[in-house]
Amino acid sequence: MTTTDRLTTAAIEADPELPLIRITRDFRASAAQLFRAHTNPEIYSRWCGPKSLDTRIDHWDARTGGSWAFTTIDRATEEEYSFHGCFHEVREDRLVQTFTFDGWPDGVSLDTMTFEDLGDGWTRMHSTSLLDSFEGRAAMLESGMEVGVNEGYEKLDALLEGGSVGG
Amino acid sequence: MTTTDRLTTAAIEADPELPLIRITRDFRASAAQLFRAHTNPEIYSRWCGPKSLDTRIDHWDARTGGSWAFTTIDRATEEEYSFHGCFHEVREDRLVQTFTFDGWPDGVSLDTMTFEDLGDGWTRMHSTSLLDSFEGRAAMLESGMEVGVNEGYEKLDALLEGGSVGG
Numbered sequence: 104m105t106t107t108d109r110l111t112t113a114a115i116e117a118d119p120e121l122p123l124i125r126i127t128r129d130f131r132a133s134a135a136q137l138f139r140a141h142t143n144p145e146i147y148s149r150w151c152g153p154k155s156l157d158t159r160i161d162h163w164d165a166r167t168g169g170s171w172a173f174t175t176i177d178r179a180t181e182e183e184y185s186f187h188g189c190f191h192e193v194r195e196d197r198l199v200q201t202f203t204f205d206g207w208p209d210g211v212s213l214d215t216m217t218f219e220d221l222g223d224g225w226t227r228m229h230s231t232s233l234l235d236s237f238e239g240r241a242a243m244l245e246s247g248m249e250v251g252v253n254e255g256y257e258k259l260d261a262l263l264e265g266g267s268v269g270g
Numbered sequence: 271m272t273t274t275d276r277l278t279t280a281a282i283e284a285d286p287e288l289p290l291i292r293i294t295r296d297f298r299a300s301a302a303q304l305f306r307a308h309t310n311p312e313i314y315s316r317w318c319g320p321k322s323l324d325t326r327i328d329h330w331d332a333r334t335g336g337s338w339a340f341t342t343i344d345r346a347t348e349e350e351y352s353f354h355g356c357f358h359e360v361r362e363d364r365l366v367q368t369f370t371f372d373g374w375p376d377g378v379s380l381d382t383m384t385f386e387d388l389g390d391g392w393t394r395m396h397s398t399s400l401l402d403s404f405e406g407r408a409a410m411l412e413s414g415m416e417v418g419v420n421e422g423y424e425k426l427d428a429l430l431e432g433g434s435v436g437g
Contacts, residue, residue, distance in 0.1 A: 191355060
């Protein structure tokens with residue numbers, strides 16, 4: 104596998120049979136670094152979401168049975184969007200958590216993330232979001248999530264390259 | 271609607287399009303009583319599961335962002351089975367939580383419960399369990415869950431009738 108085969112733009116796929124979104128993205132990082140980038144609130148707040156937004160962590164307890172809440176703030180308009188969920192499982196090889204956008208309080212996704220060592224210092228992140236309806240999934244796919252996902256991961260690439268995620 | 275129309279045996283249905291199990295059950299109780307029966311650990315431990323098992327609460331924090339864990343003990347064999355999850359949302363009209371049987375640690379369901387007032391002192395509980403595969407759902411349906419569900423709700427009927435759930 105050459106560097107050009109790396110998924111440095113996220114592959115975002117709608118499962119054909121389940122109301123599930125599958126995101127696959129490669130990083131020049133170890134699994135431990137990606138785990139830290141998703142569980143350490145200081146690091147997470149520096150990369151998650153689109154470039155036009157800042158993230159404020161309102162609550163963060165990244166352990167099995169813990170929970171999280173954060174607010175994103177549009178730097179141009181100062182509009183705020185809040186999200187919350189719980190950590191069903193926090194394992195070095197697997198994160199399972201719930202996710203709700205507070206503007207759509209009855210919508211919930213069950214998100215699972217695993218990390219696959221590709222060798223040569225690269226790791227592939229496999230992320231799935233399971234919803235309880237195909238309509239809900241369509242709404243999520245049409246919400247502009249692609250911009251947030253890709254801009255967020257570009258910020259994470261830069262943090263990894265700059266040494267901000269640790270070894 | 272007459273008493274004979276009440277679902278005093280749980281209707282357990284497999285959704286045709288989603289890997290989801292839908293359970294519907296009527297109780298001679300208020301929504302507030304059913305909410306308490308599912309969120310108060312002392313009450314919950316007295317009715318959940320089949321009659322052959324006792325339940326020990328290992329952890330219980332029934333609030334949005336809290337979590338839970340319990341162990342069932344077979345009175346005949348003393349075998350123990352543990353389960354855990356987190357409370358994504360605890361609202362008087364809606365409970366959303368995750369559920370894992372620790373013997374199958376990578377299996378997770380997202381469970382949602384709502385309560386519908388039927389009048390005349392009856393309330394209908396609507397419960398759904400969403401899994402991430404049809405195979406996982408089949409395994410859950412074939413695990414003997416029907417016995418545990420129905421025997422558990424019969425115990426809850428008795429607690430409600432005996433006044434143990436409060437008003």
